[in-house]
Amino acid sequence: MNLDKPQTKHLTAVGTYQLKKPLIVTISYDAEDKLFGAVNEELALFGYGENETEALHSLEHELEGHLISYTAYPDTQHSKTSLELKKLLQEHISIEEAVSLLEEKYKK
Numbered sequence: 001m002n003l004d005k006p007q008t009k010h011l012t013a014v015g016t017y018q019l020k021k022p023l024i025v026t027i028s029y030d031a032e033d034k035l036f037g038a039v040n041e042e043l044a045l046f047g048y049g050e051n052e053t054e055a056l057h058s059l060e061h062e063l064e065g066h067l068i069s070y071t072a073y074p075d076t077q078h079s080k081t082s083l084e085l086k087k088l089l090q091e092h093i094s095i096e097e098a099v100s101l102l103e104e105k106y107k108k
Protein backbone atom coordinates (compact mmCIF):
# COMPACT_ATOMS: atom_id res chain seq x y z
CA MET A 1 0.00 0.00 0.00
CA ASN A 2 1.24 3.47 -0.83
CA LEU A 3 1.46 5.23 2.52
CA ASP A 4 1.84 8.68 0.97
CA LYS A 5 -1.85 9.30 0.41
CA PRO A 6 -5.14 7.84 1.65
CA GLN A 7 -6.92 5.22 -0.42
CA THR A 8 -10.63 4.64 -0.78
CA LYS A 9 -12.07 1.14 -0.47
CA HIS A 10 -15.59 -0.03 -1.19
CA LEU A 11 -16.38 -2.73 1.36
CA THR A 12 -19.10 -5.28 0.68
CA ALA A 13 -18.70 -6.60 4.21
CA VAL A 14 -17.31 -5.34 7.49
CA GLY A 15 -15.80 -8.42 9.08
CA THR A 16 -18.58 -11.00 9.29
CA TYR A 17 -21.31 -8.46 8.53
CA GLN A 18 -22.47 -8.50 4.91
CA LEU A 19 -23.61 -5.18 3.54
CA LYS A 20 -26.55 -4.56 1.23
CA LYS A 21 -24.82 -1.45 -0.13
CA PRO A 22 -21.04 -1.00 -0.25
CA LEU A 23 -19.48 1.08 2.49
CA ILE A 24 -16.84 3.53 1.38
CA VAL A 25 -13.94 3.79 3.82
CA THR A 26 -10.77 5.78 3.64
CA ILE A 27 -7.63 3.83 4.47
CA SER A 28 -4.77 6.03 5.63
CA TYR A 29 -1.55 5.86 7.59
CA ASP A 30 -0.44 8.30 10.27
CA ALA A 31 3.36 8.10 10.31
CA GLU A 32 3.61 10.13 13.51
CA ASP A 33 1.32 7.81 15.48
CA LYS A 34 2.29 4.76 13.38
CA LEU A 35 -1.37 3.83 12.95
CA PHE A 36 -3.50 2.84 10.02
CA GLY A 37 -7.04 4.19 9.90
CA ALA A 38 -10.16 2.78 8.25
CA VAL A 39 -12.74 5.55 8.43
CA ASN A 40 -16.23 6.39 7.26
CA GLU A 41 -17.00 9.74 8.85
CA GLU A 42 -20.58 9.88 7.53
CA LEU A 43 -21.49 6.86 9.70
CA ALA A 44 -19.10 7.76 12.55
CA LEU A 45 -17.11 4.55 12.01
CA PHE A 46 -13.45 4.85 12.96
CA GLY A 47 -11.12 1.85 13.01
CA TYR A 48 -7.42 2.03 13.87
CA GLY A 49 -4.58 -0.45 14.09
CA GLU A 50 -0.91 -1.18 13.50
CA ASN A 51 -1.73 -2.38 9.99
CA GLU A 52 -4.64 -2.22 7.56
CA THR A 53 -6.03 -5.58 8.67
CA GLU A 54 -6.14 -4.47 12.31
CA ALA A 55 -7.75 -1.16 11.31
CA LEU A 56 -10.50 -3.02 9.45
CA HIS A 57 -10.98 -5.36 12.42
CA SER A 58 -11.29 -2.31 14.67
CA LEU A 59 -13.87 -0.91 12.24
CA GLU A 60 -15.89 -4.10 12.74
CA HIS A 61 -15.89 -3.49 16.50
CA GLU A 62 -17.04 0.10 15.90
CA LEU A 63 -19.93 -1.22 13.82
CA GLU A 64 -20.83 -3.67 16.57
CA GLY A 65 -20.88 -0.81 19.06
CA HIS A 66 -23.35 1.06 16.89
CA LEU A 67 -25.52 -2.05 16.53
CA ILE A 68 -25.59 -2.61 20.29
CA SER A 69 -26.43 1.03 20.94
CA TYR A 70 -29.25 1.11 18.40
CA THR A 71 -30.86 -2.06 19.73
CA ALA A 72 -30.22 -1.72 23.47
CA TYR A 73 -31.96 1.64 23.71
CA PRO A 74 -35.24 2.77 22.13
CA ASP A 75 -35.15 5.53 19.54
CA THR A 76 -36.63 7.94 22.09
CA GLN A 77 -33.35 7.75 24.03
CA HIS A 78 -31.20 8.63 21.01
CA SER A 79 -30.30 12.11 19.85
CA LYS A 80 -31.45 13.47 16.51
CA THR A 81 -27.91 13.01 15.16
CA SER A 82 -27.80 9.42 16.40
CA LEU A 83 -31.11 8.65 14.69
CA GLU A 84 -29.82 10.17 11.45
CA LEU A 85 -26.74 7.91 11.68
CA LYS A 86 -28.98 4.91 12.33
CA LYS A 87 -31.04 5.72 9.23
CA LEU A 88 -27.88 6.02 7.10
CA LEU A 89 -26.50 2.80 8.55
CA GLN A 90 -29.72 0.98 7.64
CA GLU A 91 -29.04 1.83 4.00
CA HIS A 92 -25.91 -0.34 4.25
CA ILE A 93 -26.90 -3.14 6.62
CA SER A 94 -29.95 -4.87 8.03
CA ILE A 95 -29.62 -4.03 11.70
CA GLU A 96 -31.84 -6.95 12.73
CA GLU A 97 -29.80 -9.50 10.76
CA ALA A 98 -26.53 -7.99 11.97
CA VAL A 99 -27.65 -8.08 15.61
CA SER A 100 -28.59 -11.74 15.18
CA LEU A 101 -25.05 -12.42 13.90
CA LEU A 102 -23.59 -10.33 16.70
CA GLU A 103 -25.48 -12.29 19.35
CA GLU A 104 -24.37 -15.58 17.81
CA LYS A 105 -20.78 -14.39 17.54
CA TYR A 106 -20.51 -13.49 21.21
CA LYS A 107 -22.72 -16.24 22.59
CA LYS A 108 -21.34 -17.62 25.81
